[in-house]
Amino acid sequence: KRMIIATKNKGKVAEFQQLFGKKGIDVRSLLDYNDIPDVEETGTTFADNAILKATTIANMLHEVVIADDSGLIVDALNGEPGVYSARYAGEGKDDQANIEKVLTKLQGVPFEQRTARFHCTLAVAKPNGETTTVDGVCEGYITEEPIGGNGFGYDPIFYVPEKQRTMAQLTKEEKNEISHRAKALQHLLSIWDKLFEK
Numbered sequence: 001k002r003m004i005i006a007t008k009n010k011g012k013v014a015e016f017q018q019l020f021g022k023k024g025i026d027v028r029s030l031l032d033y034n035d036i037p038d039v040e041e042t043g044t045t046f047a048d049n050a051i052l053k054a055t056t057i058a059n060m061l062h063e064v065v066i067a068d069d070s071g072l073i074v075d076a077l078n079g080e081p082g083v084y085s086a087r088y089a090g091e092g093k094d095d096q097a098n099i100e101k102v103l104t105k106l107q108g109v110p111f112e113q114r115t116a117r118f119h120c121t122l123a124v125a126k127p128n129g130e131t132t133t134v135d136g137v138c139e140g141y142i143t144e145e146p147i148g149g150n151g152f153g154y155d156p157i158f159y160v161p162e163k164q165r166t167m168a169q170l171t172k173e174e175k176n177e178i179s180h181r182a183k184a185l186q187h188l189l190s191i192w193d194k195l196f197e198k
């Protein structure tokens with residue numbers, strides 16, 4: 001059995017591989033195809049963008065496809081970077097630049113006010129055009145400095161109270177116990193049979 005995830009993000013792929021691997025399901029991503037163009041993320045919500053990515057790729061491949069649209073929501077920044085998380089510091093800038101931008105904007109904000117959450121929306125698209133979305137959230141705080149080398153994106157500045165470490169200090173297995181992505185996927189798997197019955 002295999003599942004196609006409509007993503008080019010290596011960090012996401014690694015997490016999905018760990019999550020699906022436990023169930024004996026092989027994960028394919030857009031990194032396994034050469035000829036798939038980027039889907040432009042024109043939506044203003046995680047759900048819009050997840051549906052856009054999933055339906056575009058499902059139409060191209062004529063298969064069931066899952067897409068992940070996710071991001072970091074920082075309360076003291078009125079919800080930024082939100083749906084713009086991947087390109088917060090500008091198109092083509094790396095995770096490091098995005099992290100710097102968040103930390104700079106939060107300078108002087110005390111720890112109790114540095115509340116934040118990761119949000120993940122997963123969209124499933126069937127080749128017939130039907131779509132479903134599920135969400136997962138993980139609550140935490142933004143640190144003052146990057147700590148840890150695992151994971152991707154904003155993980156080094158996201159402190160997880162439950163684990164008393166940043167997301168980037170967790171192993172892939174530990175992150176998959178508590179992450180927004182793992183929670184959304186759990187939700188999706190719990191309704192999977194219903195989505196495909198009859």
Ligand code: ITT
Binds near residue numbers: 041071098118181
């Ligand atoms: P695809 O569209 O190809 O899936 P992307 O990186 O552009 O890749 P998004 O538009 O969903 O994906 O942007 C998500 C961004 O949010 C991602 O680039 C990270 O900066 C951040 N992010 C999402 N999940 C994260 C996680 O688990 N840990 C750290 N940062 C995360």
